[in-house]
Amino acid sequence: MAQVEIIMPKMGESVMEATLTKWLFDEGGSVLIDQPLVEIATDKVDSEVPTPYSGILVKKLFNEGDVVKIGQPFAIIETDASASTSAPIASSSTSASISPVLTITNTTAESAVSQPTRVVSAPIVSQDNRFYSPLVRNIAQQENISQAELDTILGTGLEGRVTKNDILSYVSNRSKSVSEKVATPTISSPPPSHTPTETPVIAISSISISGNDQIIEMDRMRKLIAQNMVMSKQTSAHVTSFVEADVTNLVRWRAKVKHEFEKKYGEKLTFTPIIFEAIIQAIKEFPSINASVDGDRIIIKGRINLGMATALPSGNLIVPVIKNAETMNLFGLTRAVNDLASRARQNKLKPDEIQDGTYTVSNVGTFGNVMGTPIINQPQVAVLATGAIRKRPAVIETQEGDVIAIRHMMFLSHSYVHRVVDGALGGMFVKRVGDLLEAFDINRAI
Numbered sequence: 001m002a003q004v005e006i007i008m009p010k011m012g013e014s015v016m017e018a019t020l021t022k023w024l025f026d027e028g029g030s031v032l033i034d035q036p037l038v039e040i041a042t043d044k045v046d047s048e049v050p051t052p053y054s055g056i057l058v059k060k061l062f063n064e065g066d067v068v069k070i071g072q073p074f075a076i077i078e079t080d081a082s083a084s085t086s087a088p089i090a091s092s093s094t095s096a097s098i099s100p101v102l103t104i105t106n107t108t109a110e111s112a113v114s115q116p117t118r119v120v121s122a123p124i125v126s127q128d129n130r131f132y133s134p135l136v137r138n139i140a141q142q143e144n145i146s147q148a149e150l151d152t153i154l155g156t157g158l159e160g161r162v163t164k165n166d167i168l169s170y171v172s173n174r175s176k177s178v179s180e181k182v183a184t185p186t187i188s189s190p191p192p193s194h195t196p197t198e199t200p201v202i203a204i205s206s207i208s209i210s211g212n213d214q215i216i217e218m219d220r221m222r223k224l225i226a227q228n229m230v231m232s233k234q235t236s237a238h239v240t241s242f243v244e245a246d247v248t249n250l251v252r253w254r255a256k257v258k259h260e261f262e263k264k265y266g267e268k269l270t271f272t273p274i275i276f277e278a279i280i281q282a283i284k285e286f287p288s289i290n291a292s293v294d295g296d297r298i299i300i301k302g303r304i305n306l307g308m309a310t311a312l313p314s315g316n317l318i319v320p321v322i323k324n325a326e327t328m329n330l331f332g333l334t335r336a337v338n339d340l341a342s343r344a345r346q347n348k349l350k351p352d353e354i355q356d357g358t359y360t361v362s363n364v365g366t367f368g369n370v371m372g373t374p375i376i377n378q379p380q381v382a383v384l385a386t387g388a389i390r391k392r393p394a395v396i397e398t399q400e401g402d403v404i405a406i407r408h409m410m411f412l413s414h415s416y417v418h419r420v421v422d423g424a425l426g427g428m429f430v431k432r433v434g435d436l437l438e439a440f441d442i443n444r445a446i
Contacts (some may be wrong), residue, residue, distance in 0.1 A: 001080060005073035011042060013353035016135050016164055017069045018042045025057045037075065040068075041220060042351050055417035056081030102267055132162060139167050141239060152225070157249035172295050222314045232378045236293070236417040240373045241427045243412045245434035246396075247389060249442040250274060251408040256446050264446065265331050272308070272363060275386055278436035280304055280326055283359060286429045289421065290358045292379040298420050307377060308337065310344045311366070319377060320344050321357040330446075364413075371411040381421050384430065387411035410437075 008018060025031055036048035037057070068074045119302040132140075132150065140150050145167075152172050156161040163221035209215070218226070254269060261269040283290045283304050292299045306325040310318055320340035322328070328336065343349050359380060364372040365388035372385040387410050394407040414430035 001078050003058065004055070004077050004079050005401040006037065006049075006051060006053075006077060008040075008068045008070050008072050008074055009049065010070055011047070015070065015351050015355075017067050020062050020064055020066050020068055020074065021046070022064060023060060024048075027057055027060055029057050029240065030059055031055065031077065039227050042132055046221070046347055047349065048349055051075075051077060053077050053079040093264070095422070134160050135164055136167050139164070139171070143171050145171075146331040154231070173348060219316070221314070221318075225317055228378070229375050232375050235378055236376060236381075236419055238373070238376060238415050239418045239421075239423065240415045241376070241423065241430050242371060243414070244365050245412060245437045246412050247410050247437050247440070248408045250437055250440040251389060253440060253442045261334075261446050265334070267331070267334045268339055269334055270337070271389065273330060273337050274440075275437065276306060276308075276322075276325065276333050276337070276361065277330060278359060278433050279359070279384060282429055282432040283435055284326065285432060286425065288425060289382050289416070289429050291381045291420065292358070293381060293417065293420055294379065298381075301358040303358065305356050305358045307354075307360035307380075308340065308352060309360060309362035309374075310341050312347075313345055318344050318349070318354060319357060319360060320349055320353050321355065326356060359383070361386065365410070371413045373413060374415050376415055376417060380418040382414065382426065382429070385405045385413040385415070387413065 011018065018040040019042070019390045020038055021041045024038060031037060031051050031054065032289065033052065033054045034050045037051045039048050040047055040049055055077040056079075057075060058078045060074075061076065062068055064076050086131065089092065093229055136150075139145075150162070150167075153162050153166055155166050218256065250271070254271065254274065259270045261267070270426075287300055288298075289302045290304055292301065303324050304326040307319040310320060312318060320343075322333070322336045325333065325336075340349070349440065357377060357380065360377045360383040362372070362374045362383060362385045364374075364385045368388050370387040372384040372387070374383045376383050388406050389410045391406050392409045393404050394409060395402050396405050412430050412434055414426055414433075416426040
């Protein structure tokens with residue numbers, strides 16, 4: 001038998017650490033290969049970490065609630081695996097405070113005595129017991145950010161923790177914030193971390209609670225959603241343009257082919273991937289809408305990574321991302337939509353699957369809403385809401401003249417960052433999406 005250290009796996013470029021929220025096995029328990037060992041929470045998503053070995057969980061190196069860095073061992077499993085199948089060694093990005101990883105050791109008494117001990121750095125906290133990861137602490141030291149200044153940064157991580165993106169965003173806006181602070185020394189409110197200008201502090205009166213009121217504590221995801229939505233509104237001025245589209249041909253085509261499509265491909269055909277096709281085509285024609293803002297720079301993305309806002313059974317919201325959506329046909333989009341939506345509702349998304357989106361779509365029509373004003377998913381510059389498809393009388397042009405007919409109509413609501421997207425671009429883009437949907441070929445083959 002040998003002992004193997006289980007390493008916290010890499011979960012995307014911007015994810016540097018994870019909070020261990022729940023152990024799924026007790027010490028001494030038998031685990032099978034690829035079986036979930038722990039549940040974790042990152043600044044992006046909740047997930048599970050499977051074990052790469054079958055064996056016995058002999059040691060938990062962290063408790064529930066502890067923060068584990070990527071590449072850091074968090075458990076030891078006793079297994080029959082040979083030395084040639086040793087666990088991955090921690091990358092060079094692992095903190096230097098961790099001694100070299102002992103991936104497999106013999107379980108004899110002699111080797112047990114000679115095993116090197118691991119020294120794990122203690123959590124770095126402020127005087128107010130606020131946690132700071134080693135990465136955030138290092139960035140603060142490099143940028144000469146004092147402890148007092150660090151404590152003022154608004155955090156979007158678990159329980160308000162400051163993430164790598166939070167402190168980098170703060171640093172990019174720091175010069176202006178500092179100059180304003182020097183010019184007006186009487187201002188005592190802390191500088192915001194996500195806004196380029198000072199935001200006044202609004203005093204909120206205490207809320208009276210009666211005996212019939214129900215008090216519900218926000219869960220971690222709800223807090224994160226709230227922080228991100230407020231940050232988005234503070235970061236950029238939102239403008240929304242609306243277009244009404246006649247999608248009768250699209251509706252009739254789907255009704256005609258949906259059973260044949262499912263029989264041929266094994267996937268249910270919804271309106272979502274069909275609408276995504278039109279959005280992707282419009283993005284190709286208006287690439288400036290597929291962008292991000294970095295300070296004073298506009299970054300036009302070379303790939304279309306389409307985010308799809310998904311409601312969870314808990315009532316919370318998550319946005320899985322279809323990577324390289326421009327390379328997919330209708331079947332590929334349908335499979336990606338169905339897979340991501342299903343796993344999102346089962347809490348089985350990987351952290352990397354909700355990152356790096358370049359444009360987001362929110363289907364408010366799912367809840368019977370005809371239109372909405374969606375909030376932009378920063379640092380993207382636009383988001384599109386698709387409303388409910390409803391039958392309505394509409395005027396259509398024929399060779400015999402205008403007539404009133406029953407048509408399937410849908411509103412498209414396009415919110416965009418007015419810092420870099422003006423009304424002309426924002427309006428033309430959503431109009432193009434509507435035109436593509438209206439021109440859908442009812443005789444299209446599957």
